[in-house]
Amino acid sequence: MNDFPAVNSVPWHVSAFRLVRGQPGQNALVGRIRELRGRILFDHGRRPDFRTPSGGYADDQALDFGxxxxxxxxxxxxxxxxxxRLLTPETADLFQTRAYLGPERYEELLRECGYDVAETFEHSRLVVEHQARKLGLGLYLNAFAIAAARCLGAKAMIGTSGTADGQDRFHERFGFLPVPHTRRYVEQYTEDVVIMLYRSAVPAGEHAGLVEQLETLFPDATVSAEQAGISLSQVSGEETTRRHGVRQCVSRLVAEGMRNDSSDSCWQPQHFDLGREPDRVQLLELLDSGAVREVLDTVEDQLTELVTSREPRLRASPDAVERAVTTQLAGAGPQEYGTWVWYPWSGRLVHLLPREEFRLVRTDRNRGRIDRAQQRSLLGRRVGVIGLSVGSSAALTFAMEGIGGSFKLADFDALSVSNLNRLRAGVHHLGLNKCVLAARQMMEIDPWLDIEIHPDGLTDDTMDAFFTDGLGPIDLLVEECDTPYVKVAAREYARELGIPVVMDANDRGLLDVERFDLEPHRPLLHGLLGTTTSEELRDLTHEQMLDVILTMVDRDRLSPELSAAIPEIGRTLSSWPQLASGVALGGALTAEAARRILLGHPRPSGRFYTDLEVLTAGDRSTVS
Known part of the structure; x- marks a missing residue:
C-alpha cells in the first residue's frame, strides 16, 4: 500500500491487487468488490439494474478475474x-469494449489506430462515492490506473465512457480521445456511452505529469489478495460508516441533523476551512461517515462572479477573467479556497467563497439600490422576529436582501398541513418548529448569519433574553404573533428600550410602523387600545381575544372579505383566512420599512395600506 500525493492537499491511500480465478478466497473477495461497485453505481436509484432482488447491490462481471x-x-x-479496474491483454476476449463493438470491429479499430490486441489494456469501472468526488479521489484513481498500465507495458488503453455526467470530458483531461462513430445509448447505464482511446507513447492531457509521477509508486502500492480481502472485509455499505473514523462530535452532528421532526432539531450549519488542519481532519471524517448525501462545488463559477462583480468590464474578455481568478487564488487550489459548509438537516456539503467575498457577490445585484457602505451597515444590525408564520416571509426577505446580520426568532408552534397555503415549506417539514424551519432556510441563503431561536415562543421567562443581551438591545422588532398579551408586552419592552416595531396585518396590505426609537412616549398601537396594558390581556376568552385583535387592526378599515369571514371563525372557518400572496406582500412591506429605518431614511410612525385590489383597479391603469 502507498500514501501517494494528494489532490489539492487531500491525501489518499491506494492499494492495488490482482485476482486470479481458482485461488483460495478469491470468490468472496470478488463478491465484496462487486458489492462496492454496485452500491456506488446504483446511485440512490439512478441505475436500478445494480440493485439485487434481495435489496443488496451487485455488479457481476466475469472479467474481474485476471x-x-x-x-x-x-x-x-x-x-x-x-x-x-485495469484489464490486461490476457483477458482481452472479455473486454467490455470488445463486447460493445463486436470482436471484428474491435480488432479492426485497434489496427486502424496502429495497435495490436496483445499490447492494449482496458480501463473500466471508475466509481467514486459522492462525498469523495469533489475532493479529487476520482482524479487520482484514474491517474493511478493509467500509471499502472504504463508501468505494465501497455502501448494503448481503451475503455467505454459515459457522457451524462461529463465522464468522457473527464477522461479527455488524461489524454483519452473519443473514437468517432462509437457513441450510443446503453440501457443499463441509462445514458449515452462512447469508446475512448489512450496512447501511452504520447502523454497528453493536463494530468500527464501526475501520471508520470505515479508510475514510480505503483510497485509499492501492490498488495496480496489476502491483504486486500482483510481490508475489504471491513466494508459492507452502511455498516462501514458506523465502524470507521467517525469522531463522537461528528456522530452527534449527524444524528441531530437527521432528526428534523423535533422542535429542538439541528438548524446551524458547520463550517470547514481546509487551510486549518483541525477543520480538514473533521471534514474528512464527516465524508468517511457516509452522512454526506450531496456535494455541491461551484466555487470556480463563484470566483468568476467575484472578479466580474468587482470589475464588470472583465466580462468582455474570458482571458482577463481567467487571469483575475488566478490572481484571486494567489497560488491556492480551488478546493482549498473558501469554506465548505455542512448542512446536517439535508446532508448537503456546499463549497462557497470566503464569507466577505460570498456576501459581496450575493448582494452585488443590490447595488444601485443599496450601496456597499449601506450593505455593511445593515449586516451589522440585529433584528427580532416574533411569529414565524407571517413573520417567516419577513425573515426570509430580510436574509435575502441583507437586512440584518443577526436575528432572534421566536415561535412555539410547529408547521402543520394548513400552514402550507402560505409558508415556504414542503411536506417533509411537517411537525418542525417554525423558527427552526425559518432559521434553516435563512442559513441556506447565508450560512454566516448569527441566528438565535426561541422555539418555546416569547414568554415572561424569555422576554428579557429576546430583547437584550450582552451586546445590548436588538435594533428592530418585526411583530407577527397572534396572541394579544404578547403583542402588547413586546411593544412595552420595545418602547422602554427605544426599539422600532414594524408589523404586517396581512389584510389590504396594512403596514404598521411604531418609531419608539424616535418617539419614546408614543402610545402603543397608535393608542387604539387606550391605556390597556399587557397584564390586562392575560387569560382572555375567545370572544374577548377576537374583540381586542379587531380593535388593534381597526375593524372599520378591514377588507370586505375579512369582515365577512370573522363571524364564521370557529363555526365554518377554522381560523383567520390568509393567502400566500398577502404573506409575500407583508415580507416586502416590512423589509422596505426596516431597511429605511435602519439606514436612517424617512419612515415615520403610522399605518399605511398597499391595497392591491385598489392599486390595480381599472381606473389606475397608466395606459388607455
Missing part, C-alpha cells in the same frame, strides 16, 4: 471511497 483492482481510501483503515 484484472488489476485499485481501491482508494482516506487512510489505511478507512472505508473504500472509490474504485477503478
Amino acid at each position: 484484472a488489476w483492482h485499485f481501491i482508494g481510501r482516506r487512510g489505511p483503515d478507512g472505508p473504500p471511497l472509490g474504485y477503478v
Whole structure:
C-alpha cells in the first residue's frame, strides 16, 4: 500500500491487487468488490439494474478475474471511497469494449489506430462515492490506473465512457480521445456511452505529469489478495460508516441533523476551512461517515462572479477573467479556497467563497439600490422576529436582501398541513418548529448569519433574553404573533428600550410602523387600545381575544372579505383566512420599512395600506 500525493492537499491511500480465478478466497473477495461497485453505481436509484432482488447491490462481471483492482481510501483503515479496474491483454476476449463493438470491429479499430490486441489494456469501472468526488479521489484513481498500465507495458488503453455526467470530458483531461462513430445509448447505464482511446507513447492531457509521477509508486502500492480481502472485509455499505473514523462530535452532528421532526432539531450549519488542519481532519471524517448525501462545488463559477462583480468590464474578455481568478487564488487550489459548509438537516456539503467575498457577490445585484457602505451597515444590525408564520416571509426577505446580520426568532408552534397555503415549506417539514424551519432556510441563503431561536415562543421567562443581551438591545422588532398579551408586552419592552416595531396585518396590505426609537412616549398601537396594558390581556376568552385583535387592526378599515369571514371563525372557518400572496406582500412591506429605518431614511410612525385590489383597479391603469 502507498500514501501517494494528494489532490489539492487531500491525501489518499491506494492499494492495488490482482485476482486470479481458482485461488483460495478469491470468490468472496470478488463478491465484496462487486458489492462496492454496485452500491456506488446504483446511485440512490439512478441505475436500478445494480440493485439485487434481495435489496443488496451487485455488479457481476466475469472479467474481474485476471484484472488489476485499485481501491482508494482516506487512510489505511478507512472505508473504500472509490474504485477503478485495469484489464490486461490476457483477458482481452472479455473486454467490455470488445463486447460493445463486436470482436471484428474491435480488432479492426485497434489496427486502424496502429495497435495490436496483445499490447492494449482496458480501463473500466471508475466509481467514486459522492462525498469523495469533489475532493479529487476520482482524479487520482484514474491517474493511478493509467500509471499502472504504463508501468505494465501497455502501448494503448481503451475503455467505454459515459457522457451524462461529463465522464468522457473527464477522461479527455488524461489524454483519452473519443473514437468517432462509437457513441450510443446503453440501457443499463441509462445514458449515452462512447469508446475512448489512450496512447501511452504520447502523454497528453493536463494530468500527464501526475501520471508520470505515479508510475514510480505503483510497485509499492501492490498488495496480496489476502491483504486486500482483510481490508475489504471491513466494508459492507452502511455498516462501514458506523465502524470507521467517525469522531463522537461528528456522530452527534449527524444524528441531530437527521432528526428534523423535533422542535429542538439541528438548524446551524458547520463550517470547514481546509487551510486549518483541525477543520480538514473533521471534514474528512464527516465524508468517511457516509452522512454526506450531496456535494455541491461551484466555487470556480463563484470566483468568476467575484472578479466580474468587482470589475464588470472583465466580462468582455474570458482571458482577463481567467487571469483575475488566478490572481484571486494567489497560488491556492480551488478546493482549498473558501469554506465548505455542512448542512446536517439535508446532508448537503456546499463549497462557497470566503464569507466577505460570498456576501459581496450575493448582494452585488443590490447595488444601485443599496450601496456597499449601506450593505455593511445593515449586516451589522440585529433584528427580532416574533411569529414565524407571517413573520417567516419577513425573515426570509430580510436574509435575502441583507437586512440584518443577526436575528432572534421566536415561535412555539410547529408547521402543520394548513400552514402550507402560505409558508415556504414542503411536506417533509411537517411537525418542525417554525423558527427552526425559518432559521434553516435563512442559513441556506447565508450560512454566516448569527441566528438565535426561541422555539418555546416569547414568554415572561424569555422576554428579557429576546430583547437584550450582552451586546445590548436588538435594533428592530418585526411583530407577527397572534396572541394579544404578547403583542402588547413586546411593544412595552420595545418602547422602554427605544426599539422600532414594524408589523404586517396581512389584510389590504396594512403596514404598521411604531418609531419608539424616535418617539419614546408614543402610545402603543397608535393608542387604539387606550391605556390597556399587557397584564390586562392575560387569560382572555375567545370572544374577548377576537374583540381586542379587531380593535388593534381597526375593524372599520378591514377588507370586505375579512369582515365577512370573522363571524364564521370557529363555526365554518377554522381560523383567520390568509393567502400566500398577502404573506409575500407583508415580507416586502416590512423589509422596505426596516431597511429605511435602519439606514436612517424617512419612515415615520403610522399605518399605511398597499391595497392591491385598489392599486390595480381599472381606473389606475397608466395606459388607455
